[in-house]
Amino acid sequence: MDKSEKLAFSLSGLLLVIFLGAIVYASLARNIEVPTCITDMEPFATDTLFQTGPNTYELQAVARMWAFQPSTVTLPAGSTVDLYLTSQDIIHGFKIKDHNVNLMAVPGAINYIQVTFDEPGEYFFACHEFCGAAHHTMAGRIIIEESGEVAQNTEGI
């Protein structure tokens, strides 16, 4: 192996170590995590939203062909939500636009992420996994108000 080759191999390795370091930093120092296994929760079939603390809420959301329940949620700014998501039929996807929340809704399993909404506004979310003929109509909104009431709406949008 000649010199330039050795150098290229070492630089490649170093580059990957830097990338890995960035992931570990995000995970440990910035506490950015991906969904994990949830085993301590009973399967749920209907949506519920309740307050668990001064600024904290728990939302149990259900995806089904072809709507999210709830489809609109209103919360005050600064809320932290423990979001649980499951599906009642087939695989759906859940991504909140302009917010790093991205979950798969899988029948037979419960997905979880914690999310904080600081900025008031309307956060659009849409199904991003093919779930049949009307998949592209499956969407909803999270409305964050400066100081508003807590509400959920299970009607389609």
Add this chain to the structure above:
Amino acid sequence: MAADTFRFSKSAKHLNSVLIIIPMVLLFIGVYGGLMQTLFRAGIIQSDPFMGGDYYKGLTIHGVLNAIVFTTFFAVALGNALIPYALKKHLNTKIAWTSGILMLVGSVMAGIVMLMGEATVLYTFYPPLKANPAFYIGLTLLVVGSWIAFFNWIPMYLNWRKENSGKKTPMAVVGMFTTFIVWFIATISVAIEILFMLLPWSLGLIDEVNVMLARTLFWFFGHPLVYFWLLPAYVMYYVFMPKLAGGKLYSDMAGRLVFMMFVLFSIPVGTHHQYMDPAIGAQWKFLHGIFTFAVALPSLITAFTLAASLEHAGRKRGGTGLFGWMKTLPYFDKEKWFFSYLIAGLIIFAFGGISGIVNASYQMNTVVHNTAWIPGHFHLTVAGPVLLAFLGGSMYLIQQFMNKKVKMKGWTLSVPYIYTIGVFIFSWGLMRGGILGMPRRTNTGATYANPESVLYQPEWMMYIDITVIGGVIMFIAIVIYIVAFFATVFSKSLATEEEAAVTFPISEPLHDEPALLLRNFKPYIIIALILIALSYAPVIYDVIQATYDGSAPYSPNSPVPLR
């Protein structure tokens, strides 16, 4: 007979021609489907004028025909060509024909049910969406056919090893065996998924499937699948490209190391497709993320080795200075039209590889998972270097096996460059839209891109339109290719049929080290199996622990289960 030619039997030549021509027709149906996808997404059409049906049916056809059927056929045809050629041994044509016929029957079966709209389950066929059993049987036959082709090469190689002890296995053979070792291990899981879960469930013999388990088995196969596409392209890069450029392969050992690394790291990485899934512990997702970075290493080494080989060629051609050698390469040499396919693909792949690192990066995946970024990324990989190398390879193989001269050489040479422009515009539109949250696999034209809809998202519009421009340019390039390809196929054969021997541009190494540790697949296969067991046992355990109940089958057209 010169040392660099080999006489294939007539039967082997016919077989390889069939294995290239029929999938080319299927590819074109898939490419047409791809064009329709971009028009659907932009809201330009609401129904497919030729094949009928909606966006999702077209998406299924596009994915399955282009990414599974065409690629598998080409890999088998390349192996059927390169292995006998490099070992100077004849194929057992009976077995080779059996494999080819199984693959054809399977592909046609799956193709028919997809066209009938009976298998609109997309290319990932995630349960509990159910397809017609013929779809699953067809895919199984395709895979089994490709296994038989592989098993047909093993005795040829073992005989060669016996007769040539101490000699290095030719690089082309190492590359093709790596391709099929990865393919064989990976397809075992999808075979389990189909034979023990989806097929009996689709036939009504069992009631329910565990969706997470099926998903995990699918991705055990689904990621190595991309290396199965990539590896034949790598074989052509390492074996043909330096010679076509007028030089030598910079390092023989680097090539062998790269292939062995693919055996090790291709498979224990699939869970990175499931970062956003429930029922799998985050620590195992992280482990698969690390292994995914490991598999970036052979691609980085390849980038260096190929660039070094091209620099060597460029300097031999009189190029000087730091970048001067780049100007002397035969980009527009009509006699070296094959080079344009390889170099254009390589340029595209630089961007495909970088975007792949983003997807693999654990938390960063949150931003792009299931958004249009993903098809943007894989059009720069599978629809970039892989497709172009396979198109160039198909043209090369067909003229060799049918004794024809390539027609429309100028046009043939221009295809990859036109395509490159198209795919860059197309993928940029998708990737930028994806970062803004535009979903993949969604008929955005019916809703998000339609101002009448309550779901209308104005900031996605520009990027949806950009994909139409890129998609149309890509389509034009492929149409030119198909015309040139069939003009070649139907042209008059060269007169000297009897004399016709096949030849390939095999590169010699510049640095040729003994590489004793890289001469035997066995230890690498064993380590690979251990890595797979260590990385998948906890994932499967988690999936079984953290799921309740199974799922009955669903049709895409109704929210009520089928039983």
